[in-house]
Amino acid sequence: MRWFRLLLLALVLGAAPAAVLTLLPVAAAAQQAVEEPDYDDWETDAKLAEAALAAKAASNQAFEILREKLVGWRAKFSAAQSANAAQIDTVKDQIAALGPAPSEEKPDAPEIATRRKALNDQLSQLQAPGLEAEEARSRADGLIRQIDAVIRARQASELLRLSPTPVNPGNWPAGFAVLTEGLKTLLSETREAWQNPVRRTELQNNLPVILLYLAIAGVLMLRGPQFMERLVTRIATGDSIRRRNIAAAILSLGQVVVPVGGMVLLVLAIENTSMTGTRSGALVGALPRAAFLFFTTRWIGSWLFRVEGGAFLTERPLEARFHVNMIALMLALEALRTAFITEVRPPLSMAAQAVWAAPFVCIVAVFLFRLGQLIRPRSGMIAVTDGGVEFRKRILRLVGTAVIVVSVLAPALALIGYVAAANALIWPTAKSLGLMGLILLLQRFVSDVYLVVTGRGEEGREALFPVLTGFALTLLALPVFALIWGARVADLSEAWTRFSQGITMGGIRLSPTVMITFLLIFLIGFMITRMTQAALKAAVLPRTRLDKGVQNALISGIGYVGIFLAALVAITGAGIDLSSLAIVAGALSVGIGFGLQNIVSNFVAGIILLIERPISEGDMIDVNGQFGTVKGISVRSTWIETFDRTDVIVPNADLVSGVVTNLTRGNLTGRLIVPVGVAYGSDTRRVQAILLEIAEAQPLVMVDPAPSVQFVALGADSLNFEIRAILSDVNYKLDVQTEILHEVTERFAAEGIEIPFAQRDLWIRNPEALVGSQSVPRRSGPKQAEAKPSSQGPADSFLVHNDPDGDGGDGDDL
Numbered sequence: 001m002r003w004f005r006l007l008l009l010a011l012v013l014g015a016a017p018a019a020v021l022t023l024l025p026v027a028a029a030a031q032q033a034v035e036e037p038d039y040d041d042w043e044t045d046a047k048l049a050e051a052a053l054a055a056k057a058a059s060n061q062a063f064e065i066l067r068e069k070l071v072g073w074r075a076k077f078s079a080a081q082s083a084n085a086a087q088i089d090t091v092k093d094q095i096a097a098l099g100p101a102p103s104e105e106k107p108d109a110p111e112i113a114t115r116r117k118a119l120n121d122q123l124s125q126l127q128a129p130g131l132e133a134e135e136a137r138s139r140a141d142g143l144i145r146q147i148d149a150v151i152r153a154r155q156a157s158e159l160l161r162l163s164p165t166p167v168n169p170g171n172w173p174a175g176f177a178v179l180t181e182g183l184k185t186l187l188s189e190t191r192e193a194w195q196n197p198v199r200r201t202e203l204q205n206n207l208p209v210i211l212l213y214l215a216i217a218g219v220l221m222l223r224g225p226q227f228m229e230r231l232v233t234r235i236a237t238g239d240s241i242r243r244r245n246i247a248a249a250i251l252s253l254g255q256v257v258v259p260v261g262g263m264v265l266l267v268l269a270i271e272n273t274s275m276t277g278t279r280s281g282a283l284v285g286a287l288p289r290a291a292f293l294f295f296t297t298r299w300i301g302s303w304l305f306r307v308e309g310g311a312f313l314t315e316r317p318l319e320a321r322f323h324v325n326m327i328a329l330m331l332a333l334e335a336l337r338t339a340f341i342t343e344v345r346p347p348l349s350m351a352a353q354a355v356w357a358a359p360f361v362c363i364v365a366v367f368l369f370r371l372g373q374l375i376r377p378r379s380g381m382i383a384v385t386d387g388g389v390e391f392r393k394r395i396l397r398l399v400g401t402a403v404i405v406v407s408v409l410a411p412a413l414a415l416i417g418y419v420a421a422a423n424a425l426i427w428p429t430a431k432s433l434g435l436m437g438l439i440l441l442l443q444r445f446v447s448d449v450y451l452v453v454t455g456r457g458e459e460g461r462e463a464l465f466p467v468l469t470g471f472a473l474t475l476l477a478l479p480v481f482a483l484i485w486g487a488r489v490a491d492l493s494e495a496w497t498r499f500s501q502g503i504t505m506g507g508i509r510l511s512p513t514v515m516i517t518f519l520l521i522f523l524i525g526f527m528i529t530r531m532t533q534a535a536l537k538a539a540v541l542p543r544t545r546l547d548k549g550v551q552n553a554l555i556s557g558i559g560y561v562g563i564f565l566a567a568l569v570a571i572t573g574a575g576i577d578l579s580s581l582a583i584v585a586g587a588l589s590v591g592i593g594f595g596l597q598n599i600v601s602n603f604v605a606g607i608i609l610l611i612e613r614p615i616s617e618g619d620m621i622d623v624n625g626q627f628g629t630v631k632g633i634s635v636r637s638t639w640i641e642t643f644d645r646t647d648v649i650v651p652n653a654d655l656v657s658g659v660v661t662n663l664t665r666g667n668l669t670g671r672l673i674v675p676v677g678v679a680y681g682s683d684t685r686r687v688q689a690i691l692l693e694i695a696e697a698q699p700l701v702m703v704d705p706a707p708s709v710q711f712v713a714l715g716a717d718s719l720n721f722e723i724r725a726i727l728s729d730v731n732y733k734l735d736v737q738t739e740i741l742h743e744v745t746e747r748f749a750a751e752g753i754e755i756p757f758a759q760r761d762l763w764i765r766n767p768e769a770l771v772g773s774q775s776v777p778r779r780s781g782p783k784q785a786e787a788k789p790s791s792q793g794p795a796d797s798f799l800v801h802n803d804p805d806g807d808g809g810d811g812d813d814l
Contacts (some may be wrong), residue, residue, distance in 0.1 A: 525566025
């Protein structure tokens with residue numbers, strides 16, 4: 001593995017420069033290959049757009065076509081802005097090489113002035129195409145903005161248009177006429193097609209294919225959904241709950257694919273009959289879209305509101321599924337209704353449109369209202385202990401409230417006459433609910449896969465990866481939400497164009513391309529740094545004579561230098577010019593220096609520790625009352641593990657400027673002092689000899705210098721001795737001390753040497769005051785209490801004897 005890392009590092013270090021050198025000619029060639037725009041054609045299109053905007057008579061479709069051409073011109077101008085970039089940089093470097101710009105005090109020499117003028121003229125010529133492209137791009141961008149403003153104004157006006165109220169019975173005949181005329185049109189188109197001999201012949205020739213399409217479509221549409229549902233139910237009742245959920249989720253897509261595929265085959269069969277006309281063709285062409293809306297919404301509802309798992313969203317999953325199915329049916333009918341009236345010539349009257357649209361809005365609003373009530377948790381259900389569950393409950397409450405409000409407001413607008421506004425509210429709300437349900441299902445599916453891969457329990461659903469997946473899915477769905485709520489594809493492409501151009505901050509333009517380039521180069525540099533550190537740590541430094549502290553210092557230094565170089569190369573490679581931020585950075589550095597002076601001091605102290613190495617990993621130190629073993633030294637702090645297995649983080653400044661006791665620096669030897677006391681009357685020389693034998697018998701006590709026993713004091717309660725020994729490994733100091741005390745206790749017991757404890761004599765002047773005058777009569781004689789050591793108690797315990805009358809302790813004595 002070590003040699004593999006070294007080989008991989010060598011390949012990366014060797015291939016990276018080669019790849020860069022290979023890409024440079026390609027980039028230069030691509031830059032030279034920028035096509036110069038045809039400004040004559042551009043002028044024609046620009047004047048046409050300006051005339052259409054001035055008249056405002058063009059339709060929205062015509063404006064969209066014109067806008068698409070302007071977007072193409074803008075892209076060409078954006079590419080042309082970088083024309084002659086390499087030559088411009090070269091000429092600028094040549095001008096800079098001539099020295100600073102001349103002034104009245106310091107004019108250029110004649111030769112240099114001539115050369116400077118020639119280079120400036122050349123620079124102006126090279127910059128002219130880019131400046132012209134920039135001016136044309138600004139003009140195209142302004143025209144695009146004007147077209148977007150006109151289209152948005154028209155959309156807003158359409159939404160606020162007041163139609164005749166559908167509640168008025170006088171408007172009903174117009175809607176009924178649309179239905180009857182539409183049916184007549186369908187019949188007439190079918191009759192005309194049947195009377196056409198060519199179409200009848202084509203029908204006869206395609207009859208086998210039509211029958212095959214109809215048979216397959218009938219099986220897929222009539223039997224397919226039930227078969228897929230039974231299959232999914234069978235898989236969902238398997239042994240492994242997680243794997244069966246994943247398999248059932250994948251297989252359940254057949255509940256959408258199979259019937260929609262059958263509908264597509266049915267449409268193909270109808271189209272092969274050659275019996276469709278303009279209106280019937282539009283209606284038939286809308287069938288796949290209607291089927292997709294119906295079966296997709298139905299599938300989302302069946303998975304969101306399952307009986308075994310639907311309680312997460314509502315307490316009544318079966319009722320919620322019913323309302324979702326009804327909403328799916330209304331979405332399909334709305335798609336067919338829209339297709340049915342699209343091809344009407346002339347367009348429907350406002351009264352007919354209101355009569356046709358209002359019933360659909362009111363019906364779907366009823367189901368949405370009840371669904372919003374079902375998914376909206378009650379107020380008492382929100383206060384839960386789990387933060388994630390509480391957040392989801394609040395989101396559900398917000399969504400449910402919004403659905404209820406829309407389901408009340410939309411029918412009211414439709415009945416008043418604002419049919420366009422009602423449609424713009426009710427149908428996007430239903431589709432948005434479906435999209436949110438789809439996001440939730442995808443997030444749940446990814447969570448199931450994550451649990452299977454990691455082998456974690458249900459608590460893994462609250463891990464970081466599933467949460468980030470849901471957040472990413474929500475971000476990806478934002479454009480779809482925008483399209484659902486009426487945004488144009490052109491609006492999204494324009495927003496992406498603005499986003500791609502980036503933002504300007506302090507003279508620096510930050511765009512997604514620049515940021516991605518910066519991140520990629522920095523990640524490559526970071527990986528090379530880490531691989532270099534791993535190779536040095538595993539294969540190179542262990543074979544040197546450097547101690548562990550120097551090795552760690554070298555590896556840490558290479559890491560910081562590598563990260564700094566990676567950031568520098570990434571900034572340069574991404575084309576980020578930080579010169580405009582130099583003054584701001586200089587001003588901020590003063591304030592940052594004051595605010596981070598402790599961090600800087602710790603950083604410098606860490607470097608000193610890594611270089612001078614007064615302490616190393618594994619040393620036993622005492623600093624600021626913290627006694628333990630050094631487990632790690634970083635640039636900012638040092639990690640100490642105490643004997644009670646707690647971690648203490650000590651700033652490096654304290655280790656450099658404070659007093660540090662290092663018990664194991666250089667070697668592991670250390671002195672051990674064990675105090676021992678014996679009773680008065682003991683043979684002191686015998687005691688000294690016994691203690692010396694015990695010390696010399698310890699395996700960790702060094703022979704040179706030899707241990708010693710000192711008679712140090714005549715104490716108040718004992719004769720005091722000290723065992724002094726040098727240990728070969730001070731880490732076992734407490735173990736050696738424990739063994740010595742065990743040996744001392746056993747030898748003293750065998751030799752009859754007493755280990756004393758404290759004794760005290762207590763005299764009481766007035767014992768009668770302690771027991772009261774009634775229980776202790778006044779008598780003459782000495783009042784003395786004698787305290788003697790207790791045979792059962794510890795060394796400091798004693799017994800109090802009171803015999804004031806001298807009778808040997810009768811009943812009135814204390």
